[in-house]
Amino acid sequence: xxxxxxxxxxxxxxxxxxxxxxxxxxxxxxxxxxxxxxxxxxxxxxxxxxxxxxxxxxxxxxxxxxxxxxxxxxxxxxxxxxxxxxxxxxxxxxxxxxxxxxxxxxxxxxxxxxxxxxxxxxxxxxxxxxxxxxxxxxxxxxxxxxxxxxxxxxxxxxxxxxxxxxxxxxxxxxxxxxxxxxxxxxxxxxxxxxxxxxxxxxxxxxxxxxxxxxxxxxxxxxxxxxxxxxxxxxxxxxxxxxxxxxxxxxxxxxxxxxxx
Amino acid sequence: xxxxxxxxxxxxxxxxxxxxxxxxxxxxxxxxxxxxxxxxxxxxxxxxxxxxxxxxxxxxxxxxxxxxxxxxxxxxxxxxxxxxxxxxxxxxxxxxxxxxxxxxxxxxxxxxxxxxxxxxxxxxxxxxxxxxxxxxxxxxxxxxxxxxxxxxxxxxxxxxxxxxxxxxxxxxxxxxxxxxxxxxxxxxxxxxxxxxxxxxxxxxxxxxxxxxxxxxxxxxxxxxxxxxxxxxxxxxxxxxxxxxxxxxxxxxxxxxxxxxxxxxxxxxxxxxxxxxxxxxxxxx
Numbered sequence: 021x022x023x024x025x026x027x028x029x030x031x032x033x034x035x036x037x038x039x040x041x042x043x044x045x046x047x048x049x050x051x052x053x054x055x056x057x058x059x060x061x062x063x064x065x066x067x068x069x070x071x072x073x074x075x076x077x078x079x080x081x082x083x084x085x086x087x088x089x090x091x092x093x094x095x096x097x098x099x100x101x102x103x104x105x106x107x108x109x110x111x112x113x114x115x116x117x118x119x120x121x122x123x124x125x126x127x128x129x130x131x132x133x134x135x136x137x138x139x140x141x142x143x144x145x146x147x148x149x150x151x152x153x154x155x156x157x158x159x160x161x162x163x164x165x166x167x168x169x170x171x172x173x174x175x176x177x178x179x180x181x182x183x184x185x186x187x188x189x190x191x192x193x194x195x196x197x198x199x200x201x202x203x204x205x206x207x208x209x210x211x212x213x214x215x216x217x218x219x220x221x222x223x224x225x226x227x228x229x230x231x232x233x234x235x236x237x238x239x240x241x242x243x244x245x246x247x248x249x250x251x252x253x254x255x256x257x258x259x260x261x262x263x264x265x266x267x268x269x270x271x272x273x274x275x276x277x278x279x280x
Numbered sequence: 281x282x283x284x285x286x287x288x289x290x291x292x293x294x295x296x297x298x299x300x301x302x303x304x305x306x307x308x309x310x311x312x313x314x315x316x317x318x319x320x321x322x323x324x325x326x327x328x329x330x331x332x333x334x335x336x337x338x339x340x341x342x343x344x345x346x347x348x349x350x351x352x353x354x355x356x357x358x359x360x361x362x363x364x365x366x367x368x369x370x371x372x373x374x375x376x377x378x379x380x381x382x383x384x385x386x387x388x389x390x391x392x393x394x395x396x397x398x399x400x401x402x403x404x405x406x407x408x409x410x411x412x413x414x415x416x417x418x419x420x421x422x423x424x425x426x427x428x429x430x431x432x433x434x435x436x437x438x439x440x441x442x443x444x445x446x447x448x449x450x451x452x453x454x455x456x457x458x459x460x461x462x463x464x465x466x467x468x469x470x471x472x473x474x475x476x477x478x479x480x481x482x483x484x485x486x487x488x489x490x491x492x493x494x495x496x497x498x499x500x501x502x503x504x505x506x507x508x509x510x511x512x513x514x515x516x517x518x519x520x521x522x523x524x525x526x527x528x529x530x531x532x533x534x535x536x537x538x539x540x541x542x543x544x545x546x547x548x549x550x551x552x553x554x555x556x557x558x559x560x561x562x563x564x
Contacts (some may be wrong), residue, residue, distance in 0.1 A: 077457060084374075105459045113457040119450030122473050131468070132458040180455070188458060 027054035030192055030222040031076055031111075035090035037250075038071060038080065045071050047250040048090070051241060053192070058214055058223045058239035060259065062230055063274070068251020069226040073194050076224065076231040077111040078104055089280035092194070109136055116197040118177035120169030122182070125152075125161050128169040128180055132188035147187055154220075155183035156213050175206025179213065186221070193217065195225040199232065211236045230275065234263055244269045285455025310542055320532050326540075327342045330504040330520065336530025340537050343505040346514035349421055350428065350496075350508055351486050357429035359482055362436025368442040369437070371466050395434040404495035412499055419501025419513040427499045428492065432485035439484060441478025446468060476556040483552040487545060493518050517541045 030054040038046040046068045053076075055057050061069040071080065078099060080086045086210055092099045099107050109132075120128050129148040130138075138144055148165070152158040157179040161172070169180050178198060187195055195214075199207040214223055214236050227233050233240050240263070241256035255268050266272045328339035365388075373385040407427025417423040447470050455465040471478075493516075501513030504524060515523065517537055524534035 064376055079453070079457060082453075105461060106460040108457055113453075115450060115453060115457075117450055119448070119454040121454065121469050131455070131460075135458060135460050135464060184454075184458065212351065 027052075027057065029053065029093050031073070031092070033090065033092045036072075036075065036092055037046070038068075038075060039087045040083070041085045041087075041145070044248065044250040047246065047252050049094035049251075049253045050090075051253055051256055053222060053224055054239060055222050056218055056220075057238040058218050058225060058236055059239040059241060059256075060233035061224070061226045061241050061243060062228075063243035063254075064245075064279070065228065066249070066251075067242050067245050070196050070271055071251065072243070073196055073224060073226050074113075074117070075193055076192065077108050078111065093098060094250045094275050110190050111192045111194060112188065112190035112196045113194045114178070114185055114196070117201050118174055118181055120172070120177050120180050122170055123168050124169060125169050125172070125180060126165040129183050129187045136188055148183075151183040151187040152180075154186055154217070155179045156209065156216070157183055163232050173206070175202050175209055178202060178206070178210060181269075182210075182213065182217075186217070190221065192222045192224065195223065197226055197228060200228065207232070232242050242266070242268075242274060244270055244274070251270060282424045291471075307362060313535060313538045313542055317535035317537070320536035321539065325536060329506060332504050334491055336524050336528030336533050338504075340517060340540065342504055343515055343517045343520040343537070345468025345506050346421070346500075347443055347490060347516045347518075349514070350425060350500075350516055351489050353421055353425040353510065354428040354432065354489050355482065355486060357425060358432045358436055358485065361429070362433045362485075363440050363478065365433075366437045366440035366444060366473075367466060370441050371462065371470065392437050394433045395430075398436055399494075400431055400492055401494040401498075403427050404498040406430065407495065407499040410544075418511065419499065419503075421500070421514060422510040424496050424500035425510075427495055428489055431492070431495055432488050435485050435488065436481050440474070440478050443474040443481065446477060447473045466550055479552060479556055483548060486548065490516070490541070490545060490548075491495070492516075495521050497522070517544075 023074045029052045033051050036046060036049045049072060051072075053277075061073065063069055066173075074080050075088070076099070081104065088100075094102070094107065094110060099111075116160055121131065123131070126144075126148055129151050129268065130144045133144060133147050138147065146159060149158060150161075152161065157176060160176060161167075161180075168231050169177065172180060178201075180199075182193070199210045202210065211232065214225070217223060218238075225233075225237065237258060240259040243251055244252045244254050246252050254271055255262070255266065257267070262271060263275055266275060326337040326344070327341055328338065329342035330336070331338035369385060369388060373381055398564060404427060407423055407430065411417045411423035411426050412419060417426075446555070451469050451473060452465055455469045456462075458477045460468070486507040496516055497520050500515060500519065503513040504515055504523075505512075518541060521534050521537045521541065524530050524537060
């Protein structure tokens with residue numbers, strides 16, 4: 021716990037609850053996401069990990085009937101008060117299924133920068149190259165930038181989506197089970213990439229794969245539903261500690277595979 | 281095992297037969313029209329207008345002009361309205377929990393369903409009462425196009441809705457997560473991805489205009505002269521086939537016109553297929 025106190029907090033929630041209509045999906049969650057670290061969210065299906073992740077860039081706004089209480093902060097500012105376009109420019113997201121647009125590789129990466137005002141072709145070219153390099157995809161596609169993003173393999177598509185997300189220079193990248201649709205080799209590449217990316221970005225990842233959480237993350241948060249099926253945060257701590265000496269017995273049961 | 285194989289083979293045989301019959305019917309109809317119609321088709325047939333009267337002499341020049349006129353004017357009215365309504369219904373109204381809007385959308389959806397099933401002559405009567413008489417537009421391309429637009433707007437709304445709904449939700453999420461608003465997402469990602477489906481719907485509607493007779497019988501007037509403005513009356517090729525068959529002795533001319541009509545519809549289909557498959561190859 022000593023190390024956690026010295027970390028800079030990039031994002032946090034405070035007494036944050038989320039309701040789908042009358043159903044409470046997240047119960048009173050207070051959590052800090054340290055800057056330039058990888059924080060993994062683990063827990064059984066339906067425990068609200070993805071819902072919590074999607075609260076950081078307000079993707080839940082799109083679902084009719086969602087009500088929240090408490091607050092989510094980015095660099096100390098309440099995200100609910102921020103313009104959602106600006107918020108999502110700062111908090112990027114990578115989804116479970118690779119979702120490149122049916123456009124060329126170049127246009128996929130240039131999509132975000134174009135939205136946010138970069139029109140100059142040579143500026144865009146520089147940005148696209150830089151982003152693809154950071155996403156460890158440049159060497160594989162440098163001669164095929166005009167080809168459709170859909171023509172790539174699943175793992176390449178996911179790295180393209182990561183390149184697309186970092187092209188708008190976000191501060192935080194949210195990853196919602198980014199490797200669950202990929203084969204082991206592609207998964208390994210994404211994990212290596214995440215380790216590179218944390219130098220420049222804060223990463224929050226939802227994963228159902230505990231080994232993955234153990235391999236890539238600096239911090240691990242364990243979530244579980246209570247008797248009313250609302251998601252609760254059980255504990256968060258340095259990954260090593262959560263996996264060896266968790267403070268809550270439920271975490272230990274889950275980690276050791278006794279349920280979930 | 282033998283018995284199961286026998287059942288399987290019988291079922292397969294029956295389905296093969298029904299498939300073959302369906303194809304044969306089409307081949308027979310198209311073939312009959314072509315065999316009867318093609319001999320009468322000369323260059324002159326395309327370049328001269330019908331002369332009128334009981335003999336049914338003359339070509340089909342003015343009816344081709346009217347047909348294209350009708351397609352263009354009707355789609356000009358119907359396509360933006362239909363596509364716009366479909367975009368609202370699928371892309372915008374879904375993100376709200378406003379009760380009034382939800383109610384409105386479900387009523388609109390129901391209305392579209394009903395309208396799509398209304399016989400075309402009803403739209404014809406409506407067009408006659410409103411555009412031709414009440415609004416004093418007379419028998420004209422304008423009246424007929426407006427009535428035709430009413431007929432095809434539900435078709436365009438439905439096909440566009442289907443096309444938009446078939447665009448994976450991941451595209452929208454991906455775009456919104458990059459800080460695009462709903463309109464940017466719709467314009468830059470969803471519409472391009474749905475283009476093939478939307479243009480198929482537009483083609484279907486154009487096909488409706490080409491093949492429709494009842495609705496134009498009571499709104500377009502039936503003049504066999506070349507239309508010179510939106511206020512001119514006219515007759516489309518399909519309408520001309522009807523007039524020739526029912527009111528003249530020139531049944532062979534009706535067949536020739538029908539052959540041109542069928543050829544035109546085939547060409548339209550092939551064209552749009554080529555265009556849309558090129559688009560989707562580029563996207564893939």
